[in-house]
Amino acid sequence: MLKIVLCIKRKPEMTREAFHAYWKDVHAKVVKEVAGPLGMRRNVHNRTITTSLDEGIRQGRGASPEDFDGVAESWFDSLEALISAAATEEGRRA
DSSP: OEEEEEEEOOOTTSOHHHHHHHIIIIIHHHHHHHHHHHTEEEEEEEEOOOOTTHHHHHHHHTOOSOOOSEEEEEEESOHHHHHHHHTSHHHHHO
């Protein structure tokens, strides 16, 4: 099993709320359409939240104040299966 994990940052002109709405209402539909041609077995969107604990957690870990707006996970049977699917005409269109 291959899992690709991407940390996603919204465009500077978008609010986090607008990004999350787009990701849920528009992008998720696109992923469903291309999942089959790409051999994608699972796709998970993890949205971030802002809390009063954030700054303390960052300082305790020496982390950057740059936030991600979400983390996407895409699952495939294997790297070879993904490469093979992406090499087809349908996969290239996806």
